[in-house]
Amino acid sequence: MLAAACLIFTVAACDHKPAPLSQQEKQIVTELTADMKTRCVGRYLVDMPGDPWEWGRAKIQGVSIEAKAMTEDAWRQEVAQREEALKSTTSRDAYPFLYAAGKARGDNTYYFVHRGTIYEAPNRRYIEGYKWDRGYRFLLKVKTYDYTRPDRTNDPIVKQFGVKNEVPEKTAVVFSLMDKLRGRAPDEVPTEPGVCFAGGFLRSPAGSNEDVHAQFGWDNMQDVSFDMSTTPDICDSTTLLQRADGAEMHAELKAADGHLVRKGPVALTGMRAEEWLAEGRMDGGGRGNLFSLFVNETTSGPSTPYLSLDLTTGGQIEIQGKLVKLEKRSLTTGEAVALWDAVSRTLRMRPGAL
Known part of the structure; x- marks a missing residue:
């Protein structure tokens, strides 16, 4: 053997x-x-x-980023349809489903803070950021939490958390990434520090x-x-x-x-x-x-x-x-x-x- x-x-x-x-x-x-x-x-x-055709994605500072070729009008329609869908969703409990919606920073930007699905816990939050630039729509997503609404700060486990509400911090990260994103054609090779992914470029050292x-x-x-x-x-x-x-x-x-x-x-x-x-x-x-x-x-x-x-x-x-x-x-x-x-x-x- x-x-x-x-x-x-x-x-x-x-x-x-x-x-x-x-x-x-x-x-x-x-x-x-x-x-x-x-x-x-x-x-x-x-x-x-x-x-070749190219498909790709990036995850920067815990935030997933995808780019899709799209006209500005199509981007506005997508954002409007997404807002309508989120506003029309009713939670299974007494707490809201959509917590924030509006312009982020700069033109052609928008963001949402919501629960994700009706089956998520009331303290779960998802942040979505939308940006349109140079023929591309960017979609940024990150999962986080808020134990202040509803208030669970006295929960023994939550007491161990250094931060009881991560939404402000994560929202700032999403906004910062949106500031640095730009659309990029497949054959464009940037000359400045940063990260390339399909359809996009993120300026960063x-x-x-x-x-x-x-x-x-x-x-x-x-x-x-x-x-x-x-x-x-x-x-x-x-x-x-x-x-x-x-x-x-x-x-x-x-x-x-x-x-x-x-x-x-x-x-x-x-x-x-x-x-x-x-x-x-x-x-x-x-x-x-x-x-x-x-x-x-x-x-x-x-x-x-x-x-x-x-x-x-x-x-x-x-x-x-x-x-x-x-x-x-x-x-x-x-x-x-x-x-x-x-x-x-x-x-x-x-x-x-x-």
Whole structure:
């Protein structure tokens, strides 16, 4: 049994380098990467082929932020409909549902303070901030509490809280973030300190308590997507390659009937990274690729934020609300590796980002 286990472990750990690209594969990769365009995520830059669609979000100082392309008229209509819905909601108890509504700071801003749902406790509060700028609507949300309305300050547990009503503090945070937000076109690369996310930019010096996620994809390759996440607040004790040599990752690879394509350190501009590239059975049963790269895993901080980049191909896609298994993935493993190299090696810190 021990000998068999060692054999399985050894086979799973071996690199299965893809065969050299055929002439057709070379042509596909050449066309795919002929027009690379710079995209901004968090405080980093990366080059993506063509004009991918982008989805993303940010969470700054505990406040979630989303941007959506929208006209000013559509934004005003959305805010008006939201206010009407909140005002028409009646709590199940004797306390109000909507506690505040009105203009925040500056033009094209608005905010609400409410209970969230009729099932929430009477001391629960949700703050929503709305802003329209340069063709984008920003929606900011944060969950908080107010133990002064209704008054529960004599509750033994509440007495332990340093702050009995967080609404003023959290509202100030939301207003401050709204002041610093601006709309941003996909190809705009800011030159000042701050954080990029899909549709927006937040002016701010390097700090903590920020989290950005972005996903890039293509309509003609629905099973291919790049995912990026970055934050200064994650600092692991081990690196990707240290974990890759562990039994857990080998077991996952074996369970997926997979094999390792490549692994090792990667030298990026001013940064050190590690990558792990695998091929195997994906969710839904189809075969595909999962490639991962990590930057600053054990040294993350305000000036060296953690970053992860993943490429997934194959598996299944959603068509008209249904998950469909792919009989043929958009890219062969060799093509996926070539695309990965073309994109991942462009990762760099945005000049002036900190």
